[in-house]
Amino acid sequence: MISFNVIRWIVWKDFVTELRSRETISSMVFFALIVILIFSFSFSMDQQAAREVIAGIMWVAFAFTGIIGLGKSFSTELQNDCLEALQMVPEAKGAIYLGKVAANFAFMFVVEILLFPMFVILFNLEVVEEISLLLLVFFLATVGLSAIGTLFSALTVQIRAREVMLPILLLPLVVPVMIAAVEATKGALNGDPPALYEQWLELLAIYDVVFTVVSFWMFEFVMDS
């Protein structure tokens, strides 16, 4: 049985660490800002061109910042042998996974919410009506990224060259999330009728369910010691 206590404590622990050190979210936000800056230098865009590529730029920035956050999620546990302590939790390991997914999801979602106004201002976007649909896209895609990302964060933390291996292993596997998120965001930003892109939302939902279940199951084997 999954203990909700364990989930709650893990989330609480990560939040408190983050509140005290402010390391993860601040580094994610600044990295994303730099990515946005580089992109706006590389493509000189008017508003029309921005509409075409902005969804792609947005999700590239979100994915890279997400990877920074995910990498930190377990590498901070290496200090003071916290990882061994986590492995010794007598409850089912799935609880640790769910707690970590919740914490990672919260960090990534907060960063995305903080960054989105920057995109709106810097690229002169007009978003009025579609904001709830966009939030749904952000929510679904971030759940997918954090569900599979947390598993691979735990998997790569104990190997050599982990900073390199996490994106190398993760990015091919999240290709569907990236495609679906970019297409749905593009549809929402262009103000298309939702019927045109709801298939992408369905794909994201399916991906979320499938990979939460698979990663939850596989996490037992990662933490197995």
Add this chain to the structure above:
Amino acid sequence: MTNFYIRWGGVCIVAIVLIVLTYNHYRDNLASLAPQQVKQEAPAGEVRVLGMVQGGTLETRAAGEATFSLLGESVSLPVHYEGPPPDNLRELKILVLIGTWTADTQVFEARDIGIVPNYGFIAGAYLLGLLPLALLLFAMTRRVSLLYEEIKASKLYEEE
């Protein structure tokens, strides 16, 4: 190890035989003359000529009959085509004509149009597909036999 090399020798021989058979089969399709060669050498019998249909010279008379000039590097060759209705006879198209050169009228009597051979792609694909596999398999089997010998040679051998 001798058995191993004998087996791979057999594989090599089979491969060579296959290559030779294939090459012989396609040799007829590979050889083709240029229009200037036809004019100079005036070959007797049936030949294949490779060239481009010159722009503005194509005149179709009936479904399977046409006249045009076939352009080589410098010389162009008057052609009278009579045969099965062609699919790919267009101006500025590069093609291979099969027919005979009549020296009296200075007209090439073509009876069929062949496809321009692009066997390079096919040969490349088969080489790319099979050669690395063969090399990999050779390296692996060789390593396995060497490992067997090394394990047998090292002392303290216990059957597991």
Add this chain to the structure above:
Amino acid sequence: MTIHRVIRKVQRFEGWFGGGAALCLIAGLYVGLIGSPPDYYQGEVVRIMYIHVPLAHTSLLGYTVLAVGSLWYLWKRDPIVDNMCQAVAALSAVFTALALGTGMIWGKPTWDTWWTWDARLTSFTVLLLILIGYLMLRTFVDDPEKEARYGAILAIVGFVDLPIIHFSVEWWRTLHQPQSISMRGVSISSGLLVPLLLMSVGMSLLFSYMLMVRTQLLYLDRLLHAKKGRLLSQFHLSKSDS
């Protein structure tokens, strides 16, 4: 350990697999290159299909074997199954790369381009990336048990992901280029089927044979390693005794 008995039994027929592969491939090459007529639409270039499609099929077959083996490993923790997984991953990566290469060579004369973001080409590229990631991951772990476990986890997650990747890429393609050039235009007539079938069977047999050889190689490597370690420790023991 029943799996050992099964492997030993199959290993006894190793030569049959190799011989069968050689026979099928020779027959398939002969029929494909010499015995069969050129295709009506594609001309001679269609002969590339006889090597490209079997390579692609076989690499997918290999990935399925990898996923099943990984599940088996996580269940029973059998080192020989892990050797098999490592072998099949490397071979699948080679077959996938060759399938992509021959596909590119096929694309040049038929579509006049080396590369197109076709759904199949794209999902095969992602498959190749996952397999290379798997092999890289295995080199970066020090503990052999952990190496096997992590590899198995990645293989299973990737296997579940594969159909989703394929569908998403296909939807994405149809969205951006409705009249996309696709391989579905190739209708397979019975004349093409014989060499294709022969080559497919031959490639699958060749893959099985190579898999056996490579599994053996990795197993013997491990055995030699262990034996050297044992010799070394005995040497040290005898030193410390005297």
